[in-house]
Amino acid sequence: MTDINDTLETAAHPEKLRRVAIDPVSRVEGHGKVTLLLDEDDRVHQVRLHIVEFRGFEKFIQGRPYWEAPVMVQRLCGICPVSHHLAASKAMDMIVGATLTPTAEKIRRLMHYGQILQSHALHFFHLCSPDLLFGFDSEMARRNIVGIAAAYPEIARQGVLLRKFGQEVIRITAGKRIHGTGSIPGGVNKNVSIEERDYLLKDIEQVVAWSRESVGIARQLFEQNLDLYNNFGRFKAHTLNMVRDDGALDLYHGGLRARDMDGDTLFDHYDYSHYWDVIFEDVKTWSYMKFPFLRSLGPETGWYRVGPLSRVTQCDFISTPQAEQARVEFLAFNGGSASGATLGFHWARMIEMLHAAEVIQDLLHDPDLQGNDLVSKGKRQERGVGVIEAPRGTLIHHYKVDENDQIVRCNLIVSTTHNNQAMNEAIRQVARQYIDGRKLTEGLLNHIEVAIRAFDPCLSCATHALGKMPLEVELLDVEGDRVDVLTRSSDGSFCSWD
Amino acid sequence: MKETFLLDGSTIPFEPGQTVMQAALAAGHYIPHLCYHPEFKPHGSCKLCTVKINGRTVASCTMPAEAGLQVESGIEELNALRRSLVQMLFAEGNHFCPSCEKSGNCVLQALGYDLEVHATGFRHLYPDRPLDASHPDILLDFNRCILCELCVRASSEVDGKNVFALSGRGITKHLIVNAESGKLSDTNISLTDKAMQVCPVGVILPKRVGFSVPIGERRYDQRPISAQALDDAPRQIHTSGSCSTCEDAP
Numbered sequence: 160m161t162d163i164n165d166t167l168e169t170a171a172h173p174e175k176l177r178r179v180a181i182d183p184v185s186r187v188e189g190h191g192k193v194t195l196l197l198d199e200d201d202r203v204h205q206v207r208l209h210i211v212e213f214r215g216f217e218k219f220i221q222g223r224p225y226w227e228a229p230v231m232v233q234r235l236c237g238i239c240p241v242s243h244h245l246a247a248s249k250a251m252d253m254i255v256g257a258t259l260t261p262t263a264e265k266i267r268r269l270m271h272y273g274q275i276l277q278s279h280a281l282h283f284f285h286l287c288s289p290d291l292l293f294g295f296d297s298e299m300a301r302r303n304i305v306g307i308a309a310a311y312p313e314i315a316r317q318g319v320l321l322r323k324f325g326q327e328v329i330r331i332t333a334g335k336r337i338h339g340t341g342s343i344p345g346g347v348n349k350n351v352s353i354e355e356r357d358y359l360l361k362d363i364e365q366v367v368a369w370s371r372e373s374v375g376i377a378r379q380l381f382e383q384n385l386d387l388y389n390n391f392g393r394f395k396a397h398t399l400n401m402v403r404d405d406g407a408l409d410l411y412h413g414g415l416r417a418r419d420m421d422g423d424t425l426f427d428h429y430d431y432s433h434y435w436d437v438i439f440e441d442v443k444t445w446s447y448m449k450f451p452f453l454r455s456l457g458p459e460t461g462w463y464r465v466g467p468l469s470r471v472t473q474c475d476f477i478s479t480p481q482a483e484q485a486r487v488e489f490l491a492f493n494g495g496s497a498s499g500a501t502l503g504f505h506w507a508r509m510i511e512m513l514h515a516a517e518v519i520q521d522l523l524h525d526p527d528l529q530g531n532d533l534v535s536k537g538k539r540q541e542r543g544v545g546v547i548e549a550p551r552g553t554l555i556h557h558y559k560v561d562e563n564d565q566i567v568r569c570n571l572i573v574s575t576t577h578n579n580q581a582m583n584e585a586i587r588q589v590a591r592q593y594i595d596g597r598k599l600t601e602g603l604l605n606h607i608e609v610a611i612r613a614f615d616p617c618l619s620c621a622t623h624a625l626g627k628m629p630l631e632v633e634l635l636d637v638e639g640d641r642v643d644v645l646t647r648s649s650d651g652s653f654c655s656w657d
Numbered sequence: 658m659k660e661t662f663l664l665d666g667s668t669i670p671f672e673p674g675q676t677v678m679q680a681a682l683a684a685g686h687y688i689p690h691l692c693y694h695p696e697f698k699p700h701g702s703c704k705l706c707t708v709k710i711n712g713r714t715v716a717s718c719t720m721p722a723e724a725g726l727q728v729e730s731g732i733e734e735l736n737a738l739r740r741s742l743v744q745m746l747f748a749e750g751n752h753f754c755p756s757c758e759k760s761g762n763c764v765l766q767a768l769g770y771d772l773e774v775h776a777t778g779f780r781h782l783y784p785d786r787p788l789d790a791s792h793p794d795i796l797l798d799f800n801r802c803i804l805c806e807l808c809v810r811a812s813s814e815v816d817g818k819n820v821f822a823l824s825g826r827g828i829t830k831h832l833i834v835n836a837e838s839g840k841l842s843d844t845n846i847s848l849t850d851k852a853m854q855v856c857p858v859g860v861i862l863p864k865r866v867g868f869s870v871p872i873g874e875r876r877y878d879q880r881p882i883s884a885q886a887l888d889d890a891p892r893q894i895h896t897s898g899s900c901s902t903c904e905d906a907p
Contacts, residue, residue: 226867231756334872349871563790
């Protein structure tokens with residue numbers, strides 16, 4: 160009989176390790192499984208966040224016409240489909256050789272910032288505020304948005320309405336709140352009418368004000384629990400994000416900026432159309448997700464963190480005044496401690512939400528939104544790369560299209576994949592902080608979930624080639640002993656336990 | 658005085674030579690249909706237009722109108738059968754409406770909504786039907802073909818080109834391109850052909866224009882197909898006594 164630890168661990172004495180599985184991770188899109196491997200002294204030796212779901216979009220998009228990609232690939236996610244819609248559209252802009260008209264670019268930006276607003280509101284208010292406001296160990300039945308509505312009715316109401324406003328921005332620019340078709344290769348298929356603009360304008364001042372208050376809530380949480388928020392799952396990481404030419408935070412377009420964990424710049428304003436020269440993807444046999452790393456640092460130490468925390472701390476400034484003030488205060492808070500904390504993600508996320516509200520406000524006053532020059536095209540290209548800063552972090556779409564207009568190759572590196580190793584590291588820190596001997600407590604599990612949720616991962620988004628995924632199906636009895644196992648190797652062969 | 662028949666209790670006048678379907682549409686009464694097209698000879702293959710006449714089921718698009726017929730169409734028994742037919746069409750091909758550029762303009766999808774088809778209901782066959790993207794301006798996505806033969810009829814009867822045909826039998830029946838290579842690029846089809854305009858689903862598509870019409874402005878976004886099908890039919894303005902037909906009538 161194969162020992163349970165043989166297939167799980169590479170430690171010198173795996174027989175002395177105890178396996179602890181937490182599955183599924185609730186309130187994270189898709190499914191994840193966390194494996195904690197303890198050593199003989201009951202210390203957390205290793206952590207693995209297993210991604211047990213894959214979608215296969217990179218494979219089944221092959222053969223499809225290129226103009227279908229922006230609509231098809233957004234089905235990767237129901238929370239931030241606009242990110243995929245726009246990243247694919249940007250890649251297809253390159254395919255058709257287009258330089259966007261001002262109207263097309265501004266409508267896409269409006270769509271994207273509407274997406275940032277609704278996704279960040281959803282994450283903070285619906286998914287995380289129960290943990291943050293009630294405490295990580297509070298009663299499970301209460302830790303949801305309904306519980307928030309009962310205890311903090313005004314906060315819950317604002318969260319719901321902020322998300323609704325963002326969804327209305329998406330509906331007007333994309334045609335539907337979820338999975339619209341507004342962005343097409345080379346531009347957009349509709350402008351924003353005066354009536355539509357005025358419909359959004361009537362609420363935008365309130366949305367900006369509520370977003371500003373949301374930043375205040377995030378700050379208060381830090382102030383009230385300084386030690387906890389500063390140290391919870393804290394770790395140092397390299398960072399990757401996109402910035403505008405002048406170094407400003409820009410979530411729609413720009414160049415790539417990477418800095419090491421000490422803040423030294425590895426590359427800056429890098430043209431993402433050749434991202435593969437600076438980013439590479441490693442593959443592990445035990446996870447569905449790929450492990451991207453910075454080429455210059457190598458696969459072992461080159462992992463990095465993306466998302467709101469990286470973006471807000473690594474940009475030179477934010478172009479809208481209220482969000483910029485919030486950024487400066489965030490960086491200065493307690494000697495800069497919040498900007499390196501895992502729970503600093505939430506504060507940074509609220510700063511981005513405020514920025515999104517301000518950008519939407521500015522765009523709504525721009526007459527280009529009512530323009531009729533919607534689509535452009537130029538010299539046809541074979542390859543297209545689209546990068547966008549999605550709510551959860553940098554999102555890369557890369558396509559190759561043949562002379563018959565069919566997609567022949569696709570590579571997607573989604574935000575959660577970028578954050579893969581960073582999430583493992585955060586969980587490891589939390590597990591080491593909160594594990595109590597050999598006893599697993601609900602509190603420990605809650606803390607691990609809080610660490611995962613700080614990244615706002617979209618686990619459903621991780622993709623892997625169909626048919627090449629090593630899979631293991633195991634059957635455990637009530638004692639945790641394995642009673643059966645079926646394994647598929649990467650060459651497609653199967654072997655069973657016996 | 659025109660001769661008439663009864664459709665779901667309504668008196669329907671008809672001209673000699675008209676089918677039950679033609680007379681019904683002309684009088685402003687919708688009978689669900691897929692392969693019927695007012696510009697082509699009735700085909701009778703999709704069976705969506707099945708009605709009950711004197712207790713017997715027949716395809717209304719091929720059934721000649723006769724005085725005194727008692728026709729039942731809008732009854733749950735028939736609509737349940739129509740739902741099953743639409744469900745089988747969805748299960749037989751690869752119809753992925755969420756990313757199909759014909760979505761909102763697709764007759765099959767519109768019929769599904771109109772007949773309240775909420776789920777496929779049958780095991781999907783997932784046929785392997787590679788695209789033909791060989792033509793520089795036209796894409797063929799065979800995944801969505803429902804074998805209505807409208808393109809076959811249009812190319813043959815109107816365009817005089819005979820670009821399309823059906824091949825195989827039973828479940829293996831499929832649309833083919835009449836070229837030695839089997840590729841559309843080796844035919845003389847052009848974007849202005851009638852065959853380009855009649856596909857009720859998303860098989861025959863002009864390249865590089867997908868999704869250019871925003872949601873809300875697509876054909877079936879505003880009104881259901883049961884209302885719009887009457888737009889395409891030659892209509893009788895007056896339904897009592899002396900009738901005239903007008904192709905421009907709403």
